[in-house]
Amino acid sequence: MTAGSVATSTAHPASVAVLDQIAGYERPTKRDEAWRYAPHSQLAQLSFGPPHTPAPPLPGDVEQQIPAIEGPTIVIVNGVFDSVHSKLGDLPTGLVISSLAAAATIEPERLDRHFPPMAHDAFMAANLAFGTDGAVIRVGEGVCLQTPVHIVDILVPGEDHNGSCTGVVIDLGPSSSATVIETRIGGSSADQEVAGGSNVRTTITLAASASLEHIVLQDLPRSLVHLGAVEVTQAEGSEFLGRSFNIGASFGRMAYQVELVGDGARTELSGLFFGRGEQVLDQQITVVHGAKDCVSTQSFRGVLDDQSVGVFNGGIDVRPGADGTDATQSNANLLLSNRAEINTQPRLEILADDVACKHGATVGQLDETALYYMRSRGIPAEEARRLLINAFADQTLEGVGIETIRDWVIQRLGHTDD
Amino acid sequence: MLHVENLTASIGGTPILKGLDLSVGSGEVHAIMGPNGSGKSTFAHALAGREGYEIGGTAVLDGHDLLAMEPEARAAAGLFLGFQYPVEIPGVNNMYFLRTALNSVRKARGEDEVSARDFLAIANEAMALVEMKQDFLHRAVNAGFSGGEKKRNEILQMAVMQPRLAVLDETDSGLDIDALRVIASGVNSLRGPDRSMIVITHYQRLLDYIEPDFVHVLVNGKIVKSGDRTLALHLEVNGYADFVDGKNEVDGHSLSGATT
Numbered sequence: 001m002t003a004g005s006v007a008t009s010t011a012h013p014a015s016v017a018v019l020d021q022i023a024g025y026e027r028p029t030k031r032d033e034a035w036r037y038a039p040h041s042q043l044a045q046l047s048f049g050p051p052h053t054p055a056p057p058l059p060g061d062v063e064q065q066i067p068a069i070e071g072p073t074i075v076i077v078n079g080v081f082d083s084v085h086s087k088l089g090d091l092p093t094g095l096v097i098s099s100l101a102a103a104a105t106i107e108p109e110r111l112d113r114h115f116p117p118m119a120h121d122a123f124m125a126a127n128l129a130f131g132t133d134g135a136v137i138r139v140g141e142g143v144c145l146q147t148p149v150h151i152v153d154i155l156v157p158g159e160d161h162n163g164s165c166t167g168v169v170i171d172l173g174p175s176s177s178a179t180v181i182e183t184r185i186g187g188s189s190a191d192q193e194v195a196g197g198s199n200v201r202t203t204i205t206l207a208a209s210a211s212l213e214h215i216v217l218q219d220l221p222r223s224l225v226h227l228g229a230v231e232v233t234q235a236e237g238s239e240f241l242g243r244s245f246n247i248g249a250s251f252g253r254m255a256y257q258v259e260l261v262g263d264g265a266r267t268e269l270s271g272l273f274f275g276r277g278e279q280v281l282d283q284q285i286t287v288v289h290g291a292k293d294c295v296s297t298q299s300f301r302g303v304l305d306d307q308s309v310g311v312f313n314g315g316i317d318v319r320p321g322a323d324g325t326d327a328t329q330s331n332a333n334l335l336l337s338n339r340a341e342i343n344t345q346p347r348l349e350i351l352a353d354d355v356a357c358k359h360g361a362t363v364g365q366l367d368e369t370a371l372y373y374m375r376s377r378g379i380p381a382e383e384a385r386r387l388l389i390n391a392f393a394d395q396t397l398e399g400v401g402i403e404t405i406r407d408w409v410i411q412r413l414g415h416t417d418d
Numbered sequence: 419m420l421h422v423e424n425l426t427a428s429i430g431g432t433p434i435l436k437g438l439d440l441s442v443g444s445g446e447v448h449a450i451m452g453p454n455g456s457g458k459s460t461f462a463h464a465l466a467g468r469e470g471y472e473i474g475g476t477a478v479l480d481g482h483d484l485l486a487m488e489p490e491a492r493a494a495a496g497l498f499l500g501f502q503y504p505v506e507i508p509g510v511n512n513m514y515f516l517r518t519a520l521n522s523v524r525k526a527r528g529e530d531e532v533s534a535r536d537f538l539a540i541a542n543e544a545m546a547l548v549e550m551k552q553d554f555l556h557r558a559v560n561a562g563f564s565g566g567e568k569k570r571n572e573i574l575q576m577a578v579m580q581p582r583l584a585v586l587d588e589t590d591s592g593l594d595i596d597a598l599r600v601i602a603s604g605v606n607s608l609r610g611p612d613r614s615m616i617v618i619t620h621y622q623r624l625l626d627y628i629e630p631d632f633v634h635v636l637v638n639g640k641i642v643k644s645g646d647r648t649l650a651l652h653l654e655v656n657g658y659a660d661f662v663d664g665k666n667e668v669d670g671h672s673l674s675g676a677t678t
Binding site: 367368369370372373374375376377378379380381383387388390391392394395 | 467468469489490492493494498499501504505506507509515518519520523526558579
């Protein structure tokens, strides 16, 4: 396997076609509902281009940020598969991992879902055109992976363009199961902070009765931007557990588009966003019920301190004929400062009968009585606050079986030094 | 041990405590009784450091100027308040909460923290005192607890914290007679020459179980009468009517009977 190569020689045909039209895609503005709260002046500083190989060396502190998760690890630096840092020895039978660039050369037709001929917006177009490398994970029929696969996407802003694009493809065969963790971090090789952003698009295809747990840990430095898009297509009886921990970046955006196309598919999306300083953390969710008897839940919690801004834009689309749909959505928020802001909006479009849909949002502050109670027991105010915040955030960790991830999130919540 | 002088407390300009004096000596149990709205709970929270009051006067515990301290520092100085309405804290495990509390106080006093193992021994002993089952420790603090369970949890915390001065605010409210017995026996077993208590109650019933050395009547923000146990019995028969309307104000806020 090579560590990628010049973008155009291996790119998928649709990628090349989008590249030809890239100038025609205008960047989203505040008038686009899905980008309404984004810091557009910051996004305007981002420049994207074809990936450079080889990738730059990793700044020393970046490697320490990688959660130590047991199992195969794919490292991608500035949109280029990094064979030096990846650990792909002794893969279990039924698990195939390759770079996206290699897969595009060998079997481009299997990447058609990842490379559609058109993009929704300029950032997706950039990802299609320049995100020619990344990772492909395929799990064979009936294979149940015992260890998680870890994808680490690292941005080290370059000189000629400061943005990087990565493509991730995850295909699960019928009745297979897997856990995939995507850690998204970054660093700077220069001493001073530089602008930049990572643009990662993940397409997931779950065959009948397949089951995937997919966890995103977004923790880029606060000088950088992260644009994450996860598109999921689910066949009958399949199950998707999507969890996002959207914590880093000046603007951290996690967009999920889940298409339930097979009867009886289930999807469970949950997430935590925790903003400080002037961070903007944006969750854009759409779950499309396109088949009968599918169940979906969206459960997101936001903790917002200082002047940070949280966005939860959660959509449920129930298509005609999707009878027996059971869809719920909730967004609970904790504001730690009177300058923090949460924008929460449900979008429900229901075009079928026999549908159960529920949604709810709450905004609260730390319970002063509980703080006083704890302090009256000798617990210092700062510690009492931390306990209450963790208790609120902890619900998003319920069911996360991997101890390293729990510890990583809890430790990350406790950080007050950045 | 505790000296309170001319303590005043108001909320938004409305005076609630209007010059309260009280001295509690080491090992003594004082009961404070009074009608609704007389300022009993405000007194307890003023000592513990709840925010939102404008406070005047002094309250000194073992030489510590309580009123100048944060609530957590008051706890470290040896004060414990048993809440009338214990607070539910979903998501925070009771055991973790207790251990954090104990170790915070120990740390503030410059003592070594207690290991998980040693803590379990302390907690088990405290649980036996109030007849609690092991699963109690693994539930979230007071979340979904019955009224009786919440009050027992307060006494459990007191047993773990081993305070110098415990202020028990209406610990008997909402309890049936069996729960009252359990709690009273827990409290009684924590009595000792180095520990004082202020038991705040509306009814004399509790004082049948926790026998006070002194009884004070708090009316309209002041202690208007002090005496021994017989004062509580008098109140049981005659109610607070004698002390409302200023009838007995001749005694003012004397501390007759209370020693230091």
